[in-house]
Amino acid sequence: MGEVSNEKKKELFTLLLKTRRLEEKLIELMTTGEVAGWFHSNLGQEAVGVGVTAYLEPEDYINNTHRGRAIIIGKRVPLKRFMAEALGRKNGPCEGISGEMHYFDLKYGILGQSGTLGGQIPVAVGVALACQYRKSDQVVICIFGDGTVDEGNFHESLNIASLWKLPIVFVVENNGWAQFTPQKATASQVDIWRKAEGYNMLGKVVDGTDILEVYEVAREAIARARKGDGPTLIECKVRRWEGHYIGDPQKYRDPKDIEEARRVDPLSKFQKRLMDEKILTLESMNELDESVKREIEEAIQFAKSSPVASREQAFQNVYV
Amino acid sequence: MGEVSNEKKKELFTLLLKTRRLEEKLIELMTTGEVAGWFHSNLGQEAVGVGVTAYLEPEDYINNTHRGRAIIIGKRVPLKRFMAEALGRKNGPCEGISGEMHYFDLKYGILGQSGTLGGQIPVAVGVALACQYRKSDQVVICIFGDGTVDEGNFHESLNIASLWKLPIVFVVENNGWAQFTPQKATASQVDIWRKAEGYNMLGKVVDGTDILEVYEVAREAIARARKGDGPTLIECKVRRWEGHYIGDPQKYRDPKDIEEARRVDPLSKFQKRLMDEKILTLESMNELDESVKREIEEAIQFAKSSPVASREQAFQNVYV
Amino acid sequence: MKEITYVKAINEALREELARDDSVIVMGEDVGISGGSFNATKGLFEAFGSKRIIDTPISESAIAGIAVGAAISGLRPVAEIMFMDFTALAMDSIVNSAAKMRYMSAGQCKAPVVFRTLGGGGVSAGPGHSQSLESWFCHVPGLKVVYPSTPYDVKGLLKSSIRDDNPIIFIEHKFLRAKGEIPEEEYTLPLGQADVKREGSDVTVVTWGQLFFKVATSAEKLAREGINIEIIDLRTLIPLDMKTIESSVKKTGKLVIAHEAVKISGFGAEIAASVVEHLFDYLDAPIRRIGAAFTPIPWGTVVENAVLPQEADIISAVKDIVRSRQAKN
Amino acid sequence: MKEITYVKAINEALREELARDDSVIVMGEDVGISGGSFNATKGLFEAFGSKRIIDTPISESAIAGIAVGAAISGLRPVAEIMFMDFTALAMDSIVNSAAKMRYMSAGQCKAPVVFRTLGGGGVSAGPGHSQSLESWFCHVPGLKVVYPSTPYDVKGLLKSSIRDDNPIIFIEHKFLRAKGEIPEEEYTLPLGQADVKREGSDVTVVTWGQLFFKVATSAEKLAREGINIEIIDLRTLIPLDMKTIESSVKKTGKLVIAHEAVKISGFGAEIAASVVEHLFDYLDAPIRRIGAAFTPIPWGTVVENAVLPQEADIISAVKDIVRSRQAKN
Ligand SMILES: Cc1ncc(C[n+]2csc(CCOP(=O)(O)OP(=O)(O)O)c2C)c(N)n1
């Protein structure tokens, strides 16, 4: 593993912490009904989204997913901006008509998602094609879950991305579940990275709860992609702490599995490490936590004081 | 390689010869306009279709393809029956409304095809599911070209077939072309059998112009499938003698490639072998050829003397 | 009679048909172990086992195609495509395989598969989980299209759909907790038969699916103003029950068609066009259609409500049509 | 003016737009090295190179989705889905991605992609290569739908479609060798504008795409019997040019809509329903629709002709409508 500077580690930690606190807050808002629709928590999986985006350039792209807050934080979207959208406010980047699940924010390179799993994969490949065509030096990360791998769009897109040596990195967040069904009930091959050879592509697998591991593999893959050496398929093994969505009673799941999953915490793991390495102290940790919480609170206040998306907006932007 | 009896070899040869002669005749009929639509020749590729079907049981299934005559012969469809359909006659199994390209003949286990490449793959898997469900001991062969491998349906279906250990064998007829575009321009991985591991499936590759090789690998795969050990992906490398369809001027293709392809003849290769092994003599060969040609001629006469599909038939069987 | 929810009615229909006929299988994402995304298949895995209640990967095209293959080989698969929006991924299997298998084989096989799918909006599910796309399927010869509104209808029609020998798009709506009465004993309802849910003499309102409920409450309000609408709940779109529409239109002379799908090129157009073709001389007012605005369906209550048809739209269309004729007469 | 074929007109439009704007790329199966399945892209690979004329694998869903991704990042892809039947495999990319990208992002991006595809039957191509599915796309807010009949229209409209900032379904028909005159110099035609291809006072016939040719020959025959139809060739279905239809219907009072697609739930229904809604009092006869029978399209000339609309159907519908009113008056 290459050397990651202490500064970078601290930055990664801040992003990870911010993701965690934001998620906790969103769950609260969800439960009180202030966020509409379904909410899919990324608790326990944050290290993947943060690790793969943390050192992307601002111009680089990544698609959103239904568990996408880690990538939004990693892409340095200001919390106020994100929160306004999540609460359906006019000053979100989608003017409040799309919310967090379909969060689309081109200014920060976030490509959104249509809502049909797998549909975002060829779209991301197309963005990479445009980057290559314009020799823009940009890179695209295409991220999705293990269940989404079984969609035809995965197959069609990986073949093309590899064939054309596009500047794209495929990241699979393998949490072993798709909704309420375990991976072993739906996947013939549970080691997803092994599919890479079928596309003559480099395949990698990492512990997705170790942010440095994720970061390191992503860094290499991004560099390869940027150099024109083509895509990599990175499988990140993670654990899902919550149900599929907040409110899911998880009757289908062995309580032991939940317990075990929750014991694997990417945040406290990284925290311990940084404290061991004396990069963080309990004091600086607490300070950081306070400031993150404050930032989130401010974002919520900002969002709540902003106007709700209006009827008229529903009729705009259907056609150019 | 296991032992193939002389009787079986002779039978294989007869089927191969019949396929060749039928194809030659169909091309003639196509050129004179007696067969409508597009016609995609299987010249040079016959050993695959014959080899994989030759020792299927009558109750076993295989889907049709646009180059599908070898499998129709291999499944022992009476020529009269086939020819009636190919010429659009009422006494074809589809009563003349589907023709050779969409030839569907359940009595002989031939599943037809919708015309959209890849669409036949999940359908074949579903037939295998029914066989497994009923413990019927039947096996399904699902056959398609190298270009079709790039369809999402391939991916979704292979995953499921492997996961459920269905009694099915996937056969890829890799002729290096999809219409007018060479495989290397569209496939990141030209060795298709290497995709098998991505589905935790057994992958095999054979010289598809050597009928005994094809037959042997298919035999094993069929036996595995029938035993409940799940599917195999068999890649058969072949050469396409003609253009994509009869009439294709092949301007996109190096004439040398055509020449080279035509030098690899599964029929004469097998014929030479059987003559070397004294299973065939020049005399018995000629006799066989004559009787095959006679059978084809009779089939054509039968078809031509049969009534053409009538207007009324077009309105039948939309609903049960 | 007993009162049950819409989703429970679906569950009962599946359970009864699974018990009745062992060629019936249920397949789809999360239909098995977990009992389904919305409990429609609750308890079936335990009762009928993994061979008959089959969890699939997230592979809509293959789910649909596999169901077709199983159907032509003697099974009766009920394949769930979780949301109607996702049928976009399965169109080839549905349109080019399921719908044409029997035809292309000249009757050698049939494809008795039921594609269950959840349509409609109104729950802040956003543009990819809220569409009503029934008109696509109504344009495909070989398919039947069913979209019941009430628990009574959904149970009876799902049972009949499973027994029917044709491929069927069976649309369920998101008002899954809607309650209604159904008989204790077993029953089925015939496909292709509309139901006059309310008799009236002033205006015929043809509707189906989720929007039926808004039409029903609109009717109450209109009645208070002396306007009596006749509500025809189509239940089955293909085959279309023109007879029931015909006799109502002959009586009222006025027709409103209300569906939740986008109005343009929706199935309401087909009904309007058919009525004009065959009942032109009975109409004494223009036919009015109500449907969603020509936009995707945004997330969030305010914007979503702005786009989807509401009670007020139904009421004003009915009043318009009544008034416009009064003015003329 | 010069006479060229329909397919040559497509080729010229692509070539001119590729030369004019280097953000235009062409992608699809066999569009590159070989010049296309039907020569539409002939010579483009040689002229513009492999970065702009891109051969793809047989992956319709990805082709369409990749085109969308490229479009939101500043390119103007022209993506070919070889046959319209195969759009069934690309519906998610077209409907859930292309059509909604701009809306869902509240205008942060646009998706200027043209999906070229070959529709229609009449060449013994069988049920999987002959369908006319335009009404599916007309039901999807965010898409424009174009289906030109003549070389002149196809060239001018394809050029405008490539320049348009919206996702467009651009349907070409199989009468690829149809000849027609076009100007020597460059020209474009506006989307959303129907063309009155023949003036007449007795009956308005609205049509589009391949069937236009049969309507045109029917008109000659009808004229010989003293019936003068006005032919409106829509060219663009969405947005629909209701103005042109309106002024014609106000003049003739009689409307026939003729398309090759299956009649039930076809786009003709939308036109009929709209006309009834807005022009009810101008109509003096029921609207007649002509479309394919409600069956898949069989292979083989006799059966295919039985199913697809023919000249005789058009002529008899027009006569019917004229006669029925004469009888009344
Ligand atoms: C095409 C499609 N099918 C089904 C769904 C419903 N759905 C939403 S999330 C989900 C599970 C996804 O699993 P995975 O890709 O592993 O991501 P995870 O939720 O585990 O992060 C499903 C089935 C969908 N949104 N789109």
Ligand SMILES: Cc1ncc(C[n+]2csc(CCOP(=O)(O)OP(=O)(O)O)c2C)c(N)n1
């Ligand atoms: C979904 C779909 N896309 C495209 C086509 C048009 N098409 C017919 S045959 C063919 C090439 C198929 O290549 P391959 O699978 O290698 O089979 P081969 O013709 O070489 O035997 C194509 C692109 C089709 N029929 N269906």
Ligand SMILES: [Mg+2]
């Ligand atoms: Mg998962």
Ligand SMILES: [Mg+2]
């Ligand atoms: Mg090939």
